[in-house]
Amino acid sequence: MSNRKINMKEKYRLLTRDLDWEYSYRDYKEVFPQQEFEGIKITDWSKWEDPFRLTMDAYWKYQAEKEKKLYAILDAFSQNNSQLNVTDARYVNAIKLFLTGISPGEHQAAMGFGQVGRQLGGVGARVACQMQAIDELRHVQTQIHAMSHYNKFFDGFQDFSHMHDRVWYLSVSKSFFDDARTAGPFEYMVAIGFSFEYVLTNLLFVPFMSGAAYNGDMATVTFGFSAQSDEARHMTLGLEIIKFLLEQHPDNLPIVQRWINKWFWRGTRMLSLVAMMMDYMLPNKVMSWQEAWEVYFEEAGGSLFKDLARYGIEMPDYAQTAIAEKEHISHQVWSMFYNYGHATAFHTWMPTEKEMDWLSEKYPNTFDKYYRPRFEKWREMEAAGERFYNPTLPMLCQTCQIPMGFTDMEDPTSIFYRQSEYDGERYNFCSDGCKDIFDHEPEKYVQAWLPVHQIYQGNCGGPSMEDVLGNYYKINLGVDNMDFHGSPDEERWNIWHNLQPAEDKLKQAS
């Protein structure tokens, strides 16, 4: 029997698309009940272009090879106690933020892609989403495994899962993913598949992964690198969904544009936590947040939206606001966390003199003018034994759930503030972007589990800070929280490296 040659594209079609059939015992709409309620019009699923052509046998093979290498490095990392090789123990706080704030998001992404991987009516799209679902499960699990060794030597990693459901700043990322997952399948795809994975992903992963590389953290570098080829697939899927929706029906354009506006803003707000990590938590700096923003959003995103212009898609609303904020955002967010450093499961600190100089150089228009004086004052207070902690509870933005602390870009000394009324109640917002999102779907955003409201309502373990932070959040008080200086993390680090405690150094210096 002589075999006909069969090309890759045709073979992939036979091995995926051709598996599907037209139902006759049940109605298509019964099998895919979620496909229409968002108003998206799909006329022909067969027009879906497969973003990648990977059959399961190849998937198992490649991924198993990657896992083998990854776990070999993680094993060596713990055997050699390579956590000792990071620049200094302050760095580890960056990956505490990652494990508590980002890794649970990978888990949410796995569930969300699983959901659309069942609910989308086209088999090509479903299969691509399913592969992303299992990849995202990979990400959360490899991240837990990479952090597992750090957890044995540093405080603040130990209860990441419990904390993600409760702690005030973690509800920023939790509500982001809850928002996407509770939307319909197409909005989910635009939110996570496109806006997050395509437009903003580099602003999340480059800071963390390069930050790890610059700071001697081989465990994080390794899972980051290992996830890169997965991410490349996710990006092609994100782009395909946009093109597909826009080519299917002209009525889809305004819906998709609105989703892009919303998810760009929601993503940008969440990334402000990454901005502070990048500028303040890395002892060895990679680049400034502003530089990263310019490369990965203004340049890369700019050309992407130029590309999408032929479909009628425009740059997201409030991109200009986000661009104006790039010189401020990291300083403002670090200030908030420094203020509430008694209520965080990681340590905060004031930059050293050298670090302040770096910030002045990178942010010539803003740092010396608006932020350095405040930081120097806080540093003086610390030296005088009166490290500043803000004892009040902040007001949170109803949409992004970040404390209301962003300033007006027209006047960077005053806090930006918006309100909406719905059903007789007032709601507060940090920005026009967050207010617009609320105003479009108030019935959704009034449901938000706002951590500060919940504390006031007595739903978080009791009235005192010890009840909330210690019992409800399960932060080990005096251990996981407060300033880095004087923390058990710092003390152990110094013993391991035969270093003088910072306090002694301070004494000697003065």
Add this chain to the structure above:
Amino acid sequence: MSIEIKTATLEPIRHTFEHTKRRFGDKPASRYQEASYDIAPEQNFHYRPFWQPDKELFDKSRTAVVMEDWNVHKDPRQYYYGTYVQARAKLQEITESNYAFFEKRGSAGRMSEAVRAKIIRCLVPLRHAELGANMNNMFAFSNGTATVVNQGFLYNAMDRLGIAQYLSRIGLLLDGNSTESLTLAKEYWMTDPAWQGLRRYIENVLCVKDWFEVFIAQDVVLDTLLYDLIYRQFDDAITEQGGSDLAMLIEFMQEWHKDSSRWVDATLKTTVEESDHNRTTIKRWVDDWREKAVADLAPLADIAVGDTAMAASLDVLNQRLAKVGL
């Protein structure tokens, strides 16, 4: 000397994460435990799903069975992503060399026309059924509550896609890549009376809203019957008719089913033993779907193996159910 100091001072401050410590005690935990247990969100959800406003994300009420704690489940294979893909990579390597050998040996050409035709009629159409199984397991994955349970469904879903792809390749091996066998198999799936029962069954399961019922209908009842019928009985029948090389092409499915059954049995057992309520609920589903499945599969069993085949597969299912007291 300096080495001594280092080891003396580098005592870990804890053995594992708090969530594994609370569940398994204060000792080092396995990778399976750290990455599987208690990692799904449990409370303080922000918004209700537009697509199901009466429930929360991860809502326990998406099934009628009740577990006080879904995290008491355990996959005896201890699959997390890494161990899962490595196990499947091994199996696919064997499969790849089997398929290459089948091709090199010209096995398709050595089979009689009748045997080839029979495989195309009775085996290859299952590629569509496997896509249905993929969707059903994906449904259970995305509707469950605890990761330690859910991830098993995700692995199963991806396995079924893989099996659908292997079945398609069997068709291509038999028709020399003309793709005729796949066209023909689809015609059987859509119109052949022998296949309509199974297709109806699958389409019905695709509309079930309770994810544990989907598990019962698909992974417990249907798969037990179908895998016995096709990958044991039909395999034997084809061997008798001179098609013993088929065995090389379906080794993956046979090995996979053994592997997957360990997880299916454990999941079923833990849930049934939780309460009388669960036992009764599951018993009702089993009775329901078993009756349908036997009726729906009988015509296929007849043409694939013979008129005693269905009863033999039903025996296998009943024995399996008896082991968990159903």
